Amino acid sequence: MxxxxxxxxxxxxxxxxxxxxxxxxxxxxxxxxxxxxxxxxxxxxxxxxxxxxxxxxxxxxxxxxxxxxxxxxxxxxxxxxxxxxxxxxxxAGGTGQLVRIQAGSGGSPVYALPPVSGTVLLYPPIARAMGADQPFWAVQSVGLLPGETPLASLEEISEAFIEQLRAVHPEGAEWNLIGYSMGGLLAYETARRLKERGERVGLVGLLDTRIVVEAGADPDFALRALLWRGLKLEVDVDWLRSLTPEERAKELVERAVAAGTMPADFDADRLRRMIDMYQFNLDALAAYRIEPYDGTVTVFRVTDRSMEDGTLPEDLGWSEVAARTVVCDVPGDHFTMVEPGQVEVLGRRLREQLALAGDAPDTALA
Structure with missing residues (x-):
């Protein structure tokens, strides 16, 4: 799972x-x-x-x-x-996948790529923790907006993100890419493709991202994630499973709007797309075959590893494919590292590593 x-x-x-x-x-x-x-x-x-x-x-x-x-x-x-x-x-859904989290006041932007949920809502606290002057964009998955068809592979997703980001990327600036969980794999693949094309790549920040992801068989994974971490609703999953997809979406939208965790104009179709996005991205993860990267990746590794089975390497396996790997410890576990009390340290570490990446040669940190 x-x-x-x-x-x-x-x-x-x-x-x-x-x-x-x-x-x-x-x-x-x-x-x-x-x-x-x-x-x-x-x-x-x-x-x-x-x-x-x-x-x-x-x-x-x-x-x-x-x-x-x-x-x-x-x-x-x-x-x-x-x-x-x-x-x-x-x-009418014409805003695309780009979301400007923070305008900032100069310097090379940071681009955050989406986790398996496809959304970018965990990134604002990280952007604030990096400092109000840091330009910060995020990209959400294709398929969340009406009329969009989800992409089938990480390679396709990466290419689509590059096309979107070029619209806002300052000419001549280096590319700084980060990603939480699955977003780290997208950051890696995007950096690899940009570097192959002769682009300047700075920070490639992998926020507790494992190099290998075991696709799960839990049919309720997306629903549980959406309920407990997203909508903040206490609803019996077995009861929800007994409803038709249409009834389930309608019930959840009504409860979430009443709780204030969804906008008032949110509809059941949009909620169904959110749930489906988990499965599309998990399928893409299962099919992904990672290739070497001629550059440096920075792994932001949690210090609380009680949720792990003790077999994961310190760098989560990235030295197998990257020319150089830097490991940077951050407090918390995989979930709490992006929450208040821990995210402030993560933001500072990101800022530090961003500065080092900007000072270093194009191929690796000094």
């Missing part, structure tokens, strides 16, 4: 964003209002927003989502959660 990626569906606090639209709107508000944190239910004007900032807000929304807001829209939707509903209706 694959159990090591259950913690990837939601951030520590859903109040800071429950999907890519809300995450990006919170980032825009922080930048415009000069605040360090914004919740999805905070009022724009109560936080210091005014007419001139509102105009700048409409410009940013048009740039990020290709949606034109009116003054009436802003007055009727004064919170991130309310505004996100308008943006989703207006964009």
């Amino acid at each position: 694959v159990h090591w990626d259950v913690a990837t569906t939601e951030p520590a606090s859903a109040d800071r964003g429950r999907d890519g639209v809300e995450l990006q709107l919170c980032d825009v508000w922080r930048k415009l209002l000069g605040r360090t944190d914004v919740g999805i239910h905070d009022d724009f004007f109560s936080l210091g927003g005014h007419s001139l900032l509102a105009i700048r807000l409409t410009v940013e929304v048009r740039r990020l989502f290709q949606v034109d807001l009116t003054a009436a829209d802003l007055l009727a939707a004064a919170t991130v959660a309310e505004l996100a509903e308008i943006v989703r209706r207006g964009s």
Whole structure:
């Protein structure tokens, strides 16, 4: 049974964003209002927003989502959660997979690739822990948005991500890629492909990612992960299994919206796509055949290994395929390393290794 990626569906606090639209709107508000944190239910004007900032807000929304807001829209939707509903209706899924987690103030961006859930909601705390000045983007899996068909292999997924990221990657900047669990394998494969094409690759950060993943046979894996780590709902899984897929999705959406862990405009079809995404990604993992990488990877290895069976090597096997492997210890276990109390150290370690990667020769850290 694959159990090591259950913690990837939601951030520590859903109040800071429950999907890519809300995450990006919170980032825009922080930048415009000069605040360090914004919740999805905070009022724009109560936080210091005014007419001139509102105009700048409409410009940013048009740039990020290709949606034109009116003054009436802003007055009727004064919170991130309310505004996100308008943006989703207006964009009709046209925002793609890119999510800007943090605008930052300069330097080479960090790109975070998705874990097996396909979502990017665990990355905002990591971005904040790296510092508000660090540009930080994330990419969600193809297949979560309406009309998208999931990709069948890690190789295809990696190619699609490269195409998406080129749209925002600064010319001449090095590529810094990180990933949690399965996201680390995607970061590795993406770095390998970029380097083969002569691109400059900086940090390749693998957040407790194993080189080998044993695909599981638990039919309820996705459902359990979504319930307990994502929707924060206490629901009997056996009872849910007795429902039809349509009844199950409708029941979960109603409960999650009432609990505030899903946006009010979330529908059952979108929830079904989230559950299906786990299986698509697990199938892609099972079929992946890793190839050598002529560069350095940095493994962020948890110090609490009580969940492991004691047979995993210190570098989780990456020295078998990478030209050089750096192991960087971080507190917590596989799940808690990205949660408050531990993620702050992870952010600092990432920042340190990012600086070292930028100072080092193209092939490896000094």
